[in-house]
Amino acid sequence: MKELIRELTQAFGPSGSEAPVRETIDTLIRPLVKEVRTDALGNLIAFRPGTGSGKRVMLAAHMDEIGVIVTAIDDKGFLRFSNIGGVNALALIGTRVVFAGGAAGVIGSEPVDELKDLKLEKLFIDVGASSRAAAEKQVGIGDMAAFHGPFQDLGDRVVAKAMDDRIGCAILVQALRELQDSPHHLIAVFTVQEEVGLRGARTSAYGAEPDVGIALDVTRVGDTPKSRTMEVSMGKGAAIKVKDASLICHVGLRRHLVEVAKAHQIPYQLEVLERGGTDASSIQMARSGVPAGVISIPSRYIHTPSEMVDMADVRSCVQLVVKTLEGPIDL
Ligand SMILES: [Zn+2]
Structure with missing residues (x-):
């Protein structure tokens, strides 16, 4: 998985110029899904039909970087x-x-x-x-x-530019690789222009018409010296978002994610982020509204050339996505 993270973080893709990242991800996911297309804004949208009468689930990770x-x-x-x-x-x-x-x-x-x-x-x-x-x-x-922020392997943790949000893209790619049967119709969207106003998620969610939306993105931590108070720490598991400045997550979906984590012994922590937003906010307000939530990856030094994540947390996020998709989603 580290090699996947290296490849994705090193691709070029400031907001509006995501083509190189999109081409990289397109190549990686084409064998894993039924259909891949790029929409008018540049979002890469992959569809994988479910095996049963599950929900239309949109998973979103943004390709663009600052x-x-x-x-x-x-x-x-x-x-x-x-x-x-x-x-x-x-x-x-x-x-x-x-x-x-x-x-x-x-x-x-x-x-x-x-x-x-x-x-x-x-x-x-x-x-x-x-x-x-x-x-x-x-x-x-x-x-x-x-x-310029090369990928470096620090052992349990890795650092690179653009971990925000190529780590979300990497988790989504890896989840597609590991997912066996799912009753749900999965719409995996690698969005554009998140960093300049959650724009790609807005149009792709409109087009996808999901029953449920889950964004994968980084969140900050409160575990460095004299950090602002924040309960989320590196290495303590996938962060299940309760709220950030852009949305209050759907309560039923948040509870469901917690139940899935508990049922499969996946380390998790609850996240309340005072500033910042995610694609889930655009998904939540698409059409007449979509139950939306976020699985966040705890990260240090966000929006610097050296963004850091913990590989155990990354693993927990992949597992939480896979296990959520494998079972029924009751909101
Ligand atoms: Zn982000």
Whole structure:
């Protein structure tokens, strides 16, 4: 599974530029499902029919990652940029970025007196060019870049860029591999543009007409030194979301996920996330409403080039998805 995580995290895919990730996932899942298609926004939608009269279950993991977009190039060849999704200036200094075409750069900063003055407009990307003309040979206005964040295996834990939410994609791919018979009609959706407003989930949920929706995404933890209070910890199991800033999960579905975890001795923890949102919010409000919930992967250093997850938690999430799909879903 680590190799799958490496492959998915290293694919290029800032919001709106998910094609390379989509091609990677398409190749991986085609043998596992009946039908795969890409919709108008770029969501990759896979369908696997059930063996009985189960529910239409939509599982969603977002393909896009945060990144930066070039807004201007100065005479000396330095690029100014804006954010794609929730990018924190503090996490950027010294970070390397990589463009779709392969050009790379380093993020530098103008001098600032205080850290609170460190805003994106103080930062620039240095692509190693000595003039505007030289820079323009590599990049142009509107080009997007992703963080450079190689996959590293730390043993029980792994770290890479874009773990948010390629780890969700990896769990969904692995669940498709392990799932035997399911009574449910499964619609596995690898969504686009989550980081800029849960957009791909909105159109794909409308099209999928699910009876139930479950998103797979990362959540933060409260177990690092002097962290903000948060009950979720690394290594304590799949996090079953109760609420975040974008949705209150369907109570029956949340209870059902807990029951499945208990019945199969899958480690789990309940998650209340004070900020942030997930695709489940868009699914919940599709058409006339869909019971929706989230299985979250506890993660450290979210929205930096070094997002970390625990392999035992990843395993728990795969098992929870598989066991949920294998039995009846009573809400
Ligand atoms: Zn995410």
